[in-house]
Amino acid sequence: MATGGGPKPAAYVLLFVNLVLFFIVTVIAAWAMNHGMERSRETASVLSIPLRIFPIYFPMGNMATGFFVIFSLIAGVVGIATSLTGLHNVFQWDVPSLHTAAASSLVSWCLTLLAMGLACKEIELGWTSGNLRTLEIMTIIVSATQLFSTCAIQAAVEEAIAEEIDRTRGRY
Template identity: 65%
Template sequence: MASGQVKSAAFVLLLLNLLLYFIVTVMAVWAVNHAIVRSRKTASVLTIPARIFPIYFPVGNMATGFLVIFSLIAGIVGMATSATGYLNVTDGKIQNLHAAAASSLVTLFLTFLAMGLACKEINIGWIDANLRTLEVLVIFVSATQLFCAGAIHARVSEVATILNIYGSGRV
């Protein structure tokens, strides 16, 4: 694959991920706000173990709280990784590409964790439409983050090969 194709694929995927992680973060923040507003009324009628459960959400099922919290964490880390990764890939230095590759892997693993919780929530069932949208977006962004991490790692190996052949410098 030519250098321009890997670079442009990484650019497009980083911008797409920035947008998708922003949407995931907004939806997770909405779910947290919705839970804070409605949980006092809803949790007051529950029995004692469920009332003191630290992550109780009045919508969805028992996996919803974990999904929302980990989606929020993955969304914020993903936005930061996408923004800094875009700057690192445009710079083209091997050190910056390694930083982008490492941060994309951390984001990928956090997103996979949120995706696993989304799959668990789908498996349990009984969710409303807004949470279904969050689940689908988390699953979709995990796939795009996987491709993005692959494109960044392909660019790292390509630049490292060029530097080994032609010597150090900026590519």
Template identity: 65%
Template structure:
């Protein structure tokens, strides 16, 4: 745990992770901004249940808005987790590594949720 090679590998992976989460924030922010700008003209033709949601996304289907908002949330939590992970790599002791693990687990679960990979129990249909 105290070797310099694993510390430098963790540092480089955290830099890459921070860059990818920043890209996720930029794309999610652009999509929300695009949905807000275009919602007035495109949501006027929809029926009542779809018109209630204030942001209508012209791309995808009606579930796209929820996935974009979840991906923006996962991007912010993941970026913050990467920054705290960098701090924990610099300190490199057992309590800080456990804190980095807990925050990375939270960002991983939000990222999986934003990708639509929710763990749902399988329902068997009997005929």
């Protein structure tokens, strides 16, 4: 069993923080997706032909908004699933479960980095509403906390492997 000061408590705290942050990202991205779908028909009707038929047009923000909202929503949902399963896997504290948590955490971090890159592009293009700025900031913050969470889970994997080696050496 792990001691109180190792990577296990850090992984728990970071996974819980990520769960809350990914939930916030998912809620804001879902709102933006709903708002975009409700208003895009009336707003896109006055645009020229190439923009009118563009499948990812959002009436708020700029031309990067559609991609950003979609990838933020995907990253948020995957992040919630990763955080929940990661909490379960860290609770089990055996090597296969921790490897599963580390792999899913890495996938979630990669998706979050993709959404963060689109957030940076949207910031560069400018002209976004307050809700989209909140989503941009939350995406950037959650990409950093997901990196820390991935590192903490990897440290937990290494500690669990060391504990298992110590146990097997103690038996012989």
